[in-house]
Structure formats: C-alpha cells, structure tokens
Amino acid sequence: MNVEGLERLRQEAKNQWRELHSKPLLTIGTATCGRGAGALETLETIRRFVADRNIECGVVEVGCIGLCYAEPIMSISLPGMPIVFYGEVTPKRAGEIVEQHLLLGKPVAKYAIGAVGDGEIKGIPNLFETPMMRKQVRLVLSRCGFIEPANLMHYLANGGFDGLQRALNMERMQIIDELRRSGLRGRGGAGFPTWRKWLVCIQTPSEEKFVICNSDEGDPGAFMNRSLIEGDPYSVLEGLLIAGYTIGAAEGFIYCRAEYPLALSRLREAIAELERVGLLGDNILGSDFCFRIRVVEGAGAFVCGEETALIASIEGKRGMPRTRPPFPAVKGLWGKPTVINNVETLAWVSHILRHGAEWFAKHGTEGSKGTKTFSLAGKVKRTGLIEVPLGATLREIVYDIGGGSASGREIKAVQIGGPSGGCIPVDLFDLPVDYESLTSAGAIMGSGGIVVMDEDTCMVDVAHYFLQFTQRESCGKCVPCRLGTKQMLTILEDITHGRGKSEDIQLLEELASAVKVGSLCGLGQTAPNPVLTTVRYFRGEYEAHIKDRRCPAGVCVPLLRFEVDEGKCTKCGRCARVCPVGAIAWERGSFPIIDRSKCIKCRACIIECPEHAIN
Amino acid sequence: MSQMELIEEKMEERVDRILSCFSGRREELIVILQRIQDEFGYLPEFALIRVAKFLGVPEAHVYGVASFYAQFRFKPMGKNVITVCRGTACHVRGSPMVIEEVKNRLGIEEGDTTPDLRWTLETVACIGMCALAPCVIVNGKVHGKVTPRRIAEIIKAVEGVEKK
Missing domain, CATH: 3.10.20.600 (Ubiquitin-like (UB roll))
Structure with missing residues (x-):
C-alpha cells in the first residue's frame, strides 16, 4: 500500500466511524475481565433483543475501559446525546436498560457509571469526573473500550498509523531524537531509556536485525499488557513497525504468553488484516521498508520475561538466561542485534511519533516522564x-x-x-x-x-507466597538463585508453621543479599525484594510469628487456635452459619463454641467474623 | 494387531500429520510440542521420540525443553479441567481456600487427575483477571470472584449435566 492508498482508507474509515455514530450504538466490553463477569451472555441477550424487535442499532464489542470492578460494562449512545456507560450489566439488567434507553430514549441513571461527550444527562455524572477517572490521564489507553479492537477501520479513524506515516518521512536519527526528547523509559520493569537501546542496535553493524515485543506479562497480579493488547492491538503493532524501521529490521516477533488466549487471537487477527491491506509486507507505504511480524506463543515460564531467556525460548530452547553483556541490542536473537521492548513501550512509540515528544513529556516528573x-x-x-x-x-x-x-x-x-x-x-x-x-x-x-x-493479609505469608513463586520459576542455572531461594523458602515455611527461630530474620537478610548480588539474571537479583521489604516494614509480624507463635492477620493455619475471644465477640452467630462442617455451635444470645475435632481449619469463620474475634 | 496397537498407530499418524506442517528446523520445537499437546491434551512418549527424530536432536533435548515449560504435560488430562489461578490478587482474596475445596471434593492434589479420568486440577501462575479475583477456569470458561461454596456448585453442575 502506498501513501495515497492509506489516505483513501483513512478517509473511508472516518466516514464509517461517523456513520456508525450517527445511529444508535451499543457497545459491550468483551475483554477477558468482561467475559469472566459474564459479558458474552449479556451480549447474546442484547443481540436477541435487538433482532427480535427490529431495532436499528449497531452492536459493537470493545476492549476494557478499565472499570473492571463493574464488569460487564455496556454503553449506549443515541445521536446528539452523550455516551452512557452502564456497570454490572447482567442479561436481566441489559434488557431493562435497552428497553428504557434505546427504545424510549430515557437513560437509566441508577445503573449508569458515567457519561462521555457533549451535553448533560440528569443524574449521570461525566465519566471522566467520577472518582475512579478524575485523577487518571488516559493517553495510551485512550482507545481501549471505545473501538472494536481488531477493526483496522476503527483504529484508522482514531489516529491510527499517523505515527508510522510520520516516522517513514523521518531520518532514523530524528526518530531517536524524538524518543530521547520524550524521555520514554521502558515500561516493562527496569526503566531503561528506549532511545538508548535503539541507538546501540543501530550502531551495531549487521546485515540482519530483529525487534521483539515482550508480551510475556508473567508477574502475578498484573494485567496491563493483556488489556492493552485486547483493547488496542494495532497501537502495539504500529510501535513494532516503527521500531523495525528505525533500527533496520525486516522481521519482528511478539512473544506472548499462552495464558492470554484472547490477546493472542486479537494479535493474529490484526496482523492478518495488516498483511491483507499491505501495511505489513514489502515496500510499506511506498518506502523501501519491508517488514513482517510473527507471533510466538510462550509455554509458561516466568523467567522468559527476562530478555535473554525470551530469546532462547524463541530459538526453541529451554528458556534460560545468559550473562550480559553482550546485551541483546548488540547480540540477540540468533546472535544478531535485537531490540526487545515491552508492549506498553511500543504502544507509546506509536503515540509519541503521532503527537510528538513534548505531548508525552509534559506529564510525569523530571526523571520519569509520561x-x-x-x-x-x-x-x-x-x-x-x-x-x-x-x-x-x-x-x-x-x-x-x-x-x-x-x-x-x-x-x-x-x-x-x-x-x-x-x-x-x-x-x-x-x-x-x-x-x-x-x-x-x-x-x-x-x-x-x-x-x-x-489487615487480613499476613505479610509473612505474602513473602512466602512470592518466594514460593520465584523458587518454582527459578530456571536452575545459577547457584545463588537455585539454592538461595530454596533456603529462604524453607526458613519462611518454618516461620509460617510455627517453627521459627529468633535468628531466622537475620539469616533471611544475609541469604537475601547473597542471592541479590550473586544471581545471573533479574529473576534472582530481585527475588529477595518481597522478603526484604516485608522484613523492613513489617518486622513486628515476623516477630509475632517467631516469638509468640501467632499470626496477627489470622492467615497462617498452623498458628491458628480457632478460639473465640469473648471480649470481642458480639454473639452474632455469623461464624456458625458460615462453617461448612457444622463445627460451631451457637444459640442466640450466647458465645459460639468451636468443636476442634470437627474443625477442618478452613478459616471461613475467621474471614466472616466482623469483629476479628476468632484467632 | 491388537486394539491397543491400532490406536497407537492412529496416534502416530496424527503426530506425523502435525509434523508435516513443519520444515524440521530446531527452533520449531516448542511450537511442534504445543501443536501435539493441542491434539492429544498431553505429550505422549512416542510423540516426543518422533519429534526428536524429525528435528535430528537427541530425545533428551526434546524432553529437556518439554519439561522446562509449565504448559507441557506428560499424562493425559481428565475430561473436565479445573484451573485455579494462584496470582497475587487471587492469593490474597482466597484462592488457597478454593484450591483446598477442590482437593477435598475430588480427592486429588494439584496437577493430578482423578483415577476415573473425569477431573484434572491444575493451578496457573496468573491469568491476568486480577480485578475479579479469585478466578477459576472450568473447561475453558472463566469464573470470577469464586468462593469455596461457588466452586463446589460449579463442580456439581458439571457432574449433573454429565449424568443426564
């Protein structure tokens, strides 16, 4: 595709977008979170409802708008009125809302979260003025939840590929300079300046170079990259294209974990679409830049988020890291200079090239921009x-x-x-x-x-949880990580099981510093952090476990006595009702009695008790 | 030829059909293993041997790679699979109790399958649905905000459907 072709397609996309919004439009978030909350069932109900009554209305599946607590989320917009976002839209509620809002033109304020767009609706606040949104600045997520993720026309109608088009008219060093002025640092963890990584790769002579998008979002408790790919996959692909052009690579890889099936399918769909229209392939936009993207599915190893391990995995080997230097920008995939960037970093590249460095740099602090x-x-x-x-x-x-x-x-x-x-x-x-x-x-x-x-979270248990994770995921190549994490885990196990000794805390700290200093890659070097921070800030909890054989949060089962503290108990009886094995006897007006021979130590009573009266 | 041998031969054909889509470069190993597991639900021993021959690498290399990654299994799966997420958010919101409930109910440990091949219990590091923690995947369907009571109901519902 040449530049004129893109201009034509963009114009058509804008017309389609306007057309879509000139009629009643209903969107529903069907990213992974939405689906987990039942969005597909709601969607099915809506589709049937709209078809049965012959309502003229677009129904579009969108990504995650970020209000995950209120999933499934649906929006309705009528021409000339703001878009109204509704939360917790169960199939039953969906029928009621569609009936009122779409058919009768009366937005249902009691289910609404907020409204977006010009005009006011009584009883519904502006979505971006609600508490959850007010302090946010949604730039890289600006399209998530508003466009159909794998629909190229939706992307083009909203500024898509402006960045690539601009980049192709720039000298490589101008692009590097743009990124340098923006102050963009890697969004994957270490925070290395993106421009510097790219520059090293440019300066390393080689016939062949590669770019890799690291989508191996392995941290338990993190889902930013998944949501970004599921909601706006083209922004990541555009960033990858710009990276490829800048460093002189003809091939890009996306290494995405198999645990993200929806993200994987969105990526594959988007890549196929780009190939179809010619935004991937030979002579992109009439330039001499040729580029292809391959999706590589990870196979479930946390350490593969480390860049050298990730490279080994793409090469079909065990995902074990190697010593750096040489860094991948000098010697990476198949020994060739390789740039590896995180999903969000690459999405930022497409936005920064579109809006310019200053647009990005005006947010953030002196050292951490954006x-x-x-x-x-x-x-x-x-x-x-x-x-x-x-x-x-x-x-x-x-x-x-x-x-x-x-x-x-x-x-x-x-x-x-x-x-x-x-x-x-x-x-x-x-x-x-x-x-x-x-x-x-x-x-x-x-x-x-x-x-x-x-308060109900035990910090020693949290440290134990993380160390169990890193110990399992340690690849076993270097001794400090393989054995050090194991020893630390054993000590934490002792502490949470009531076998802790007074010297254990000091021993943990000593081991931690050895593992930090001696490990080969980031996994081992950072594995002690959860332990060190909990010892530093919650030493009292460790001491309670060790000296008093007591878990203050009531989490570590071997330390729990399952006794009712009659000073705190209000005799409400909730513990007896929640006990799954009937081990708690209670009568109105008296203290509950726990039968230890029946108790299975499931902690249901401890969690249920509003007074913290069971320990 | 016994029935067992017949089945095995059929399985070999299925493996060969998968291999015919690849060119035999070593870097294809993980993708090949993923396709085989998609086909059988696990990695049968004979398949690993065939893959080693196909790529011209020692069997130990194939096993070494396969055993490195958590995704690969060497035993058949149960008809129904429960995957409990043990991510951080799930952990602090009670996934250990959900795992306990499943273990008690089905009488198996993590990673095991019931002897009648009806249920497999797996855990996963994180499926990224932390906002709705704790989450459980049952036969591909994701459930959010799961409690021990809820998972028991889900198991019963699946068993109820099977009896019908």
Whole structure:
C-alpha cells in the first residue's frame, strides 16, 4: 500500500466511524475481565433483543475501559446525546436498560457509571469526573473500550498509523531524537531509556536485525499488557513497525504468553488484516521498508520475561538466561542485534511519533516522564486498569482512584512490581510513583501490577507466597538463585508453621543479599525484594510469628487456635452459619463454641467474623 | 494387531500429520510440542521420540525443553479441567481456600487427575483477571470472584449435566 492508498482508507474509515455514530450504538466490553463477569451472555441477550424487535442499532464489542470492578460494562449512545456507560450489566439488567434507553430514549441513571461527550444527562455524572477517572490521564489507553479492537477501520479513524506515516518521512536519527526528547523509559520493569537501546542496535553493524515485543506479562497480579493488547492491538503493532524501521529490521516477533488466549487471537487477527491491506509486507507505504511480524506463543515460564531467556525460548530452547553483556541490542536473537521492548513501550512509540515528544513529556516528573498504566487489584473497592502521570502518589492511586478498602478493614500495604517488587506500607503512601522513588523504598516500578493488602493479609505469608513463586520459576542455572531461594523458602515455611527461630530474620537478610548480588539474571537479583521489604516494614509480624507463635492477620493455619475471644465477640452467630462442617455451635444470645475435632481449619469463620474475634 | 496397537498407530499418524506442517528446523520445537499437546491434551512418549527424530536432536533435548515449560504435560488430562489461578490478587482474596475445596471434593492434589479420568486440577501462575479475583477456569470458561461454596456448585453442575 502506498501513501495515497492509506489516505483513501483513512478517509473511508472516518466516514464509517461517523456513520456508525450517527445511529444508535451499543457497545459491550468483551475483554477477558468482561467475559469472566459474564459479558458474552449479556451480549447474546442484547443481540436477541435487538433482532427480535427490529431495532436499528449497531452492536459493537470493545476492549476494557478499565472499570473492571463493574464488569460487564455496556454503553449506549443515541445521536446528539452523550455516551452512557452502564456497570454490572447482567442479561436481566441489559434488557431493562435497552428497553428504557434505546427504545424510549430515557437513560437509566441508577445503573449508569458515567457519561462521555457533549451535553448533560440528569443524574449521570461525566465519566471522566467520577472518582475512579478524575485523577487518571488516559493517553495510551485512550482507545481501549471505545473501538472494536481488531477493526483496522476503527483504529484508522482514531489516529491510527499517523505515527508510522510520520516516522517513514523521518531520518532514523530524528526518530531517536524524538524518543530521547520524550524521555520514554521502558515500561516493562527496569526503566531503561528506549532511545538508548535503539541507538546501540543501530550502531551495531549487521546485515540482519530483529525487534521483539515482550508480551510475556508473567508477574502475578498484573494485567496491563493483556488489556492493552485486547483493547488496542494495532497501537502495539504500529510501535513494532516503527521500531523495525528505525533500527533496520525486516522481521519482528511478539512473544506472548499462552495464558492470554484472547490477546493472542486479537494479535493474529490484526496482523492478518495488516498483511491483507499491505501495511505489513514489502515496500510499506511506498518506502523501501519491508517488514513482517510473527507471533510466538510462550509455554509458561516466568523467567522468559527476562530478555535473554525470551530469546532462547524463541530459538526453541529451554528458556534460560545468559550473562550480559553482550546485551541483546548488540547480540540477540540468533546472535544478531535485537531490540526487545515491552508492549506498553511500543504502544507509546506509536503515540509519541503521532503527537510528538513534548505531548508525552509534559506529564510525569523530571526523571520519569509520561503516564503509565497500572493494574489495580487486591483488597481495594474499585479494581481496574488505570493510567496516571508518573509521580502520582500511592495514596491517590489506592484511595482516590481505587476508593480505599473493599472490606472495610484497614489497608496496610500495597505490593508493587510483582515477585521482583516489594511491599510498601501505608505510612509511605505519599511516595510518588516514579522509577527512583520506588527503588529507594525497596520495590520497583515493574510492569505496573499493584495489589492492595489489608489487615487480613499476613505479610509473612505474602513473602512466602512470592518466594514460593520465584523458587518454582527459578530456571536452575545459577547457584545463588537455585539454592538461595530454596533456603529462604524453607526458613519462611518454618516461620509460617510455627517453627521459627529468633535468628531466622537475620539469616533471611544475609541469604537475601547473597542471592541479590550473586544471581545471573533479574529473576534472582530481585527475588529477595518481597522478603526484604516485608522484613523492613513489617518486622513486628515476623516477630509475632517467631516469638509468640501467632499470626496477627489470622492467615497462617498452623498458628491458628480457632478460639473465640469473648471480649470481642458480639454473639452474632455469623461464624456458625458460615462453617461448612457444622463445627460451631451457637444459640442466640450466647458465645459460639468451636468443636476442634470437627474443625477442618478452613478459616471461613475467621474471614466472616466482623469483629476479628476468632484467632 | 491388537486394539491397543491400532490406536497407537492412529496416534502416530496424527503426530506425523502435525509434523508435516513443519520444515524440521530446531527452533520449531516448542511450537511442534504445543501443536501435539493441542491434539492429544498431553505429550505422549512416542510423540516426543518422533519429534526428536524429525528435528535430528537427541530425545533428551526434546524432553529437556518439554519439561522446562509449565504448559507441557506428560499424562493425559481428565475430561473436565479445573484451573485455579494462584496470582497475587487471587492469593490474597482466597484462592488457597478454593484450591483446598477442590482437593477435598475430588480427592486429588494439584496437577493430578482423578483415577476415573473425569477431573484434572491444575493451578496457573496468573491469568491476568486480577480485578475479579479469585478466578477459576472450568473447561475453558472463566469464573470470577469464586468462593469455596461457588466452586463446589460449579463442580456439581458439571457432574449433573454429565449424568443426564
């Protein structure tokens, strides 16, 4: 396809987009979160409803708008009226809303989350002024939830491929300079300046070069990249194309985990579409740039998120990392210079080339420019996919955007950065979220997973959980990681089982520093972080486990006595009702009695008790 | 020829059909294993031997790669598969209790299949549906905000459908 062809297609796309919005339009979010909440059943109901009554209305499946707590999410727009977003749209509710809003033109305020667009609807706030959205700046996520993800026309109608078109008219060094001025740093974890990585690759002479998009989002508790691919796959592919053009590669790879089937299918669909119209292939837009993209499906190994391990995996080998240098930008896939960037980084490249460096750099802090996506999960009221300027505080993220505790129990920490990151306690919540501040607190930015923890979360158990994860995922190549994580895990197991010794904390710290210093790759070098941060900020909990043989949060089963604290108990009887084996006897007005011989230690009563009266 | 041998021969044909789509380059190994597992639900031993021959590499190499990745299984799956997510968000919101419930109900450990080949219990590091934690996938369908009681109902519902 040449430039004129693209212009024609873009014009057609804009016409189609206008046409689509000149009629009643109904969208429903069917990304993975939506589906988990039953969006496909709702969609089915809506389709039948619209067909049965012969309603003239477009029904479009869109990606995730980020309000995951309220899935399934549906929007309705009537010409001349703002788009109204509805939450928790069960099939039953869908019928009611469609009937009222679509047929009678009366938006249903009680189910609405917010409205987008010109004009006001009584009782429905502007979506971007609602608490969850107000502090967000949605740039890289701007299309997610508004366009049909794999529909190229929707992408083109909303600025798609402007960036590539501009890039193809620039000298490579001008592109590097644009990225340098933007201050874009890698969004996958380490935060290395993107332009520098690319420059090294350009400066390394080789006939063949490669670019790889790292979509091996392995951190448990993180789903930003999945949502971005599911909601706006072309932005990632466009970034990959620009990277390929800049460094002089003719082939790009997307390494995506098999656990993301929907993201994989969206990518494949989008790539096929680009091949069909000629935006992938030979002489793209009439230039001498030829490029192809291959999707590689990961096979379930966390360590493959590490770039040298990822390369080994694409080469069909065990995904084991190797020593760096040489860095992949010098010697990567099949020994050729290779640029590896994270999903979000590449999506940013397409946006930055479209809008310019200044547009990006006006957000964020001095050292951490731009906005960043985070997945907000755990014990917070409004879970979801968010985007905030770097430098926003954890307090803003957890309380303003997330709405604070879901259960009413006090929030005590967030875990940020996955198994490589750390736990940051609530008294440090005024910490700005930027690369340097998080590192100084013992955590890392990581790819952006934030898991909120409340009083009912045991921090020793969390440390044990992460270490069990890294220990399982350790590839076994280097000794400090293979044996060090195992020893640390054994000690944590002792502590959570009531066999802890007073010298264990110091031993953990010593082992942790050895594993950090001695490990070959990022997995081992960062594996001790969850342990070190919990020891640093929650030492009291470790000591309670070791000295008093007590788990203050009531999580570590071997330490639980299942006794009713009659000083706290209000005799409400909820524990007896929730017990699955009938081990709790209770009569109105008296304290419950727990029969230990029947008790299976499932903790249902502890979780149910509103007074924390069972320990 | 016994019935068992007949079945095995049929299976070999199926493996060969998969291999015929590939050119025999070593880098294709993981993709080949993924296709074979798609076909059989696991990696049968004879298939690994055939793959080694096809790529011209030692059998140990094929097994080494296959055993490295969590995705690959060497035993057949049950008819119904429960996959419990053990991601961070799921962990703090109670997935260990869900796993416990499934174990008690089906009498199997993580990664095992019931002797009657009806159920397999797996865990997965994270499926990225953290906002609806804890999540469980039952026969490909994702369920969010699952409690021990809810998973018990789901299992019963599947068994109820099978009895009919």
